[in-house]
Amino acid sequence: xxxxxxxxPMREDLTKVGFSExxxxxxxxxxxxxxxxxxxxxxxxxxxxxxNARPGAAMSLQNDKKPDNLVTVFAGVDREAVDAARAQMxxxxxxxxxxxxxxxxxxxxxxxxxxxxxxPADMIAENLKNAYNEYC
Numbered sequence: 647x648x649x650x651x652x653x654x655p656m657r658e659d660l661t662k663v664g665f666s667e668x669x670x671x672x673x674x675x676x677x678x679x680x681x682x683x684x685x686x687x688x689x690x691x692x693x694x695x696x697x698n699a700r701p702g703a704a705m706s707l708q709n710d711k712k713p714d715n716l717v718t719v720f721a722g723v724d725r726e727a728v729d730a731a732r733a734q735m736x737x738x739x740x741x742x743x744x745x746x747x748x749x750x751x752x753x754x755x756x757x758x759x760x761x762x763x764x765x766p767a768d769m770i771a772e773n774l775k776n777a778y779n780e781y782c
Contacts, residue, residue, distance in 0.1 A: 648691055648722050657720060659700040660687060663707060665716040671730035674719065678734060678751050682714030683782045685774070686731050689720045690742040694763040699743035702762070702770025709775045711782040713747065745774065749781050 657667060665687065668674050677684055687703050689695060706712070719727040721742035732740045734753065741759035748754065755777035762770055 647725075653691065653720060653723055656689060656691060656696070656700070657718075659696075660689060660703065660716075660718045663704045663716075665703075665718045667724075668717050668719050668727045668731070669724050671726050674717075674727050674730035674734070677715060677717045678748055680715050681750055683754075683778075684715040684717060684748045685713040686734075686746045686748065687716075687718040688728060688731060688742045688744045688746075689718050691722060692743065694759070695743040698765055698767050698770055699745070699762050701767035702774065703745060705767055705771035706774035706778070708771075709778055711778045713778065713782055745770075747774070747777050747781060754781050 661667060668677055687699065689700065719731045721728050735744070735746050735756060738756050738758055743762055744759055745757040746753055746755070757770065757773060
């Protein structure tokens with residue numbers, strides 16, 4: 647577990663642009679029950695989350711179509727929520743950071759760590775925008 651003061655600014659990178667934090671398995675279950683589209687970001691303390699994932703997720707919201715719901719869980723901090731979210735991302739193996747777009751509770755688009763690491767934030771944003779344009 648990471649100290650709260652360490653992850654606070656990393657959480658705020660997403661909450662300040664409209665993401666809601668999920669802390670429990672029940673939070674995840676309730677979020678994915680909602681109709682429409684839900685983007686789940688598995689946040690992380692790693693450098694690729696800071697340089698690529700969080701900025702890419704934020705930039706992706708500058709699009710005509712976007713998810714109805716934006717939620718995030720934090721790997722290494724909110725274990726119960728992260729485990730529950732990852733269980734919904736099967737068959738993809740656990741990775742952080744990662745991003746999953748769900749439509750009416752069904753996984754329709756996935757970005758794993760290997761899609762994020764080493765790629766610029768604008769490329770990640772474009773990938774997500776393309777998914778939004780198809781599913782939202």
